[in-house]
Amino acid sequence: MTRNIAIDSKKNTGVRVCVLGAAGGIGQPLSLTLKMNPHVRELSLYDVSPHVPGVAADLSHIDTPAKVTWHTPETGGLKAALEGCDFVLIPAGIPRKPGMSRDDLFKINAGICAELAAGIAQYSASATVLVISNPVNSTVPVFAEVLKKHGVFNPRKLFGVTTLDSVRADTFIHEIKPDLPWGLIKVIGGHSGDTIVPLLSTVLGKEIDRVPNEKLHAVNHRVQYGGDEIIQAKKGAGSSTLSMAYAAYKFFTTVLNSYLGLTDKNVACTFINTEYDDDALDGVSELKDLVKKLTNRPDMKLKYFAMPCVFGPNGIERVEYECLETLDKTEVDMVNICCETLASNYSKGVDFVNGK
Numbered sequence: 131m132t133r134n135i136a137i138d139s140k141k142n143t144g145v146r147v148c149v150l151g152a153a154g155g156i157g158q159p160l161s162l163t164l165k166m167n168p169h170v171r172e173l174s175l176y177d178v179s180p181h182v183p184g185v186a187a188d189l190s191h192i193d194t195p196a197k198v199t200w201h202t203p204e205t206g207g208l209k210a211a212l213e214g215c216d217f218v219l220i221p222a223g224i225p226r227k228p229g230m231s232r233d234d235l236f237k238i239n240a241g242i243c244a245e246l247a248a249g250i251a252q253y254s255a256s257a258t259v260l261v262i263s264n265p266v267n268s269t270v271p272v273f274a275e276v277l278k279k280h281g282v283f284n285p286r287k288l289f290g291v292t293t294l295d296s297v298r299a300d301t302f303i304h305e306i307k308p309d310l311p312w313g314l315i316k317v318i319g320g321h322s323g324d325t326i327v328p329l330l331s332t333v334l335g336k337e338i339d340r341v342p343n344e345k346l347h348a349v350n351h352r353v354q355y356g357g358d359e360i361i362q363a364k365k366g367a368g369s370s371t372l373s374m375a376y377a378a379y380k381f382f383t384t385v386l387n388s389y390l391g392l393t394d395k396n397v398a399c400t401f402i403n404t405e406y407d408d409d410a411l412d413g414v415s416e417l418k419d420l421v422k423k424l425t426n427r428p429d430m431k432l433k434y435f436a437m438p439c440v441f442g443p444n445g446i447e448r449v450e451y452e453c454l455e456t457l458d459k460t461e462v463d464m465v466n467i468c469c470e471t472l473a474s475n476y477s478k479g480v481d482f483v484n485g486k
């Protein structure tokens with residue numbers, strides 16, 4: 131993998147990171163974690179909310195090197211927020227209220243995402259982009275289509291953040307199997323209800339036969355619908371924010387440390403564009419062939435899917451398709467159910483941008 135001298139120098143100088151939606155429920159705690167990272171040189175906070183200067187002022191008193199700047203549409207806009215950024219994290223948009231699915235957010239959040247994607251295309255086209263705004267299954271395609279229209283789309287550098295699903299899977303499996311190692315569960319597919327496919331077999335191994343089926347089913351269901359627990363507990367005041375900020379930061383550090391060449395632990399699950407072949411993304415052709423086989427749909431054109439990916443200085447280096455070779459029957463059934471929903475989710479995002 132070729133390294134870029136400019137990236138090497140960032141080990142010393144640090145990176146510029148922008149949070150779009152920085153004054154929100156996720157944006158604030160996420161910005162706090164980013165301020166604490168020693169490799170962040172500048173934290174650029176952007177929001178349409180009048181609260182963003184206050185958030186920036188508050189964070190700016192923390193005794194870490196990252197300089198905090200703030201921007202709104204009226205003061206500098208996306209240009210000032212995004213120019214020179216290495217990473218852009220996007221928790222902008224409305225969250226769910228009780229009774230809403232992630233899909234219900236689409237109408238409002240797709241427009242916000244399209245506008246922000248156009249800004250990224252114009253002002254920070256080479257940045258790595260982490261999309262948190264829901265519904266991720268549709269908003270990531272919105273980003274990809276807008277970036278494609280501007281001729282700056284790079285499938286190695288656009289990610290839907292699905293880490294909260296892995297975090298939940300790890301937490302919930304430990305409630306029934308406390309002695310397992312942490313951090314190994316892969317969660318694939320999508321980021322909404324039954325498109326979320328936890329691969330419990332990847333961490334349980336042969337142990338899986340000793341766990342009652344109802345317990346495994348309960349863990350899977352709780353990972354798929356765990357977000358609803360938070361929405362109900364918050365009684366209409368928002369969805370997951372603190373656990374989400376933690377999850378986004380966890381994913382960000384994997385991508386950042388790989389970018390700077392600081393770690394060997396560089397695998398994480400994320401929702402990616404899979405339209406291209408191995409020339410664009412190593413392992414993606416194998417992924418598509420395996421999904422075709424598992425779903426018995428040889429004509430399937432899989433355009434998006436969450437998978438464990440290996441990260442390097444230039445973004446994704448390889449899709450770890452091998453995890454699909456050892457699925458148990460429950461997991462194969464779940465992949466089938468996922469694929470039935472996923473295509474309509476991502477088509478919605480593609481059609482939104484292309485005016486269909």
Ligand code: NAI
Nearest residue numbers: 151153154155156177178179221222223224225262263264
């Ligand atoms: P929030 O409503 O507390 O914050 C959203 C922020 O976005 C607000 O400060 C708002 O002013 C800002 N915003 C709205 N339009 C904007 C624009 N055009 N440009 C810049 N900023 C804009 O919502 P919260 O709880 O922070 O959630 C944000 C998003 O993250 C939601 O779509 C939510 O569904 C999603 N989410 C994603 C998760 C994941 O696992 N990927 C988990 C939990 C939530």
